[in-house]
Amino acid sequence: MPRYPRLAPAGRSTLALALLAGVGFLTTGFATGRSGFVTSPYRAERLTAITAALSNLEGDYVLAAGDSHILRWHARTFCGLPLVNAGIDGATSEDLGNLLASLDLHRPPRAVIVTIGTNDTFRKRAASPEQAARRFDAGLDRVLGDLARRTSRIVLNAPPSIDKNGSADFWAEAIRPIGTAAEAACLKTRSCRFLAPFGPGTALAADGIHLRDYDTAYARIEGPACATIRGEPAALANASP
Template identity: 30%
Template structure:
C-alpha cells in the first residue's frame, strides 16, 4: 500500500534515526534515512505537501529508553505509520560499558511497544532490523550478541504483524561491492550512502504498490 499525503509517518529509534536532527525544531528530520525518505515522498507529491514526517530518534537509545517515552513520542502524535529502528545500542553497550541487555527482555520490551501501538492506533507498524558492518576486528565479536537480537526483532515484528525492513541484508549486500567503512565509517553509523540504502529498503518494503 503506497504512502499518501494523508499519512503521518513517525520514525523512532537511536542515533541512526536521529541523524543529527535539531531537537529545538519539531520539523527537523536530521540528515539520515528519515530525511531521504521524506525527500523522495515529497518529490513524488509534485505540488502537494506530501505526508507529514516526524523524527523521534535519540542518540544512545536502547529499547528500554523507547519504552519510557513511547506514549508522548509516538502515541500522542497519532501517526498512521510507525517505524522503529532499535537494537544496536543494546548490543554495543555490552562491549563498551559491560551493560547487558538480555535478548529475551529486549524482545519482550519491543513486543510490548508494538502491541501497545496496535491496541491504541490504527497504524501500520514497520520495524527496521539492526545492522553492523565491522570495520575493526573486535566488532566481529559483536555478532554473538547482535545475531540473536536481530532474530528477536524479527519475531516481535511477526507477532505484531509489522512489516520488516531488512537493513542488515541491504547493507551487507552493498558491502560485497564497497568497503564497509564507505557505508558505515565506524561500523554502526551510516554514511550518506548507507542512509540512502536504508531509505531505499524502507521505500521498497513500505511504499509498495502491493495491497
C-alpha cells in the same frame, strides 16, 4: 502535555553529532508514564523537538522512531507523507518504550518506522550476547504493544551489523539473534512488516556502528514500506490478522 518551542537549527545539528552511546544514555533513564520522564539535557531537548514537530502537523504523517540509525536519516518526507523523526542517540529498546509512553500522539501517525537494537548490545548493559538479546526482546515487546494500539501500520527494521574490529564495546554477535527476535515479534504483531534495509554490503562508518549513507539505505525499503503504509494486503502478509 504542554507544547514546547522548537530547537534552534544549531542545536539540532549539535545533537545529531552526539555519539550513539552518549554518556547521558548510560547514566539517565526515562520515567514510566505518559506525563513525564527523568531527563538528561539531551533527552529533554529531543523530546521538546519531537513534541514541537508533532504539534505542527496537519493531516497524515509517518513517525520514525528508534536510535541514531533513525536520527541520522535526514528525510523530511516518506511515501509522500511528512516524516517526523523521533530518533534518540543511544536509545535501547527499553528507552524507546519509555519515550513512546511520553509522547502525546493525539493525532495518530499513518505508520511508524522503527529501527532499534544496536544499543541493547552495549557491553556495559549486558554481560553476554544472550543477555543482550533477551533485554532487547523484552523492550521490543513493550514497544510493539504500544504502537499496535496507536497506529495501524508498523515497519520494523533489522538493525545493521556491527564491525567487531571497529567497536569492541558492543556484542557484535548479538545482532543476528536480535534481528531474529525482531522478526518473530513483528510476525505476532498486527499490521507489522519486518524489513532489512541494512543488508550485506552496507558501508559502515569508521566507528564500526553507524552507516556512511542512511538515505540510500532507507531508500532500499521504500517500495515495500510504502506498500505497507498504504495498507496493500500483500504487503501485510507477514502480519497476524
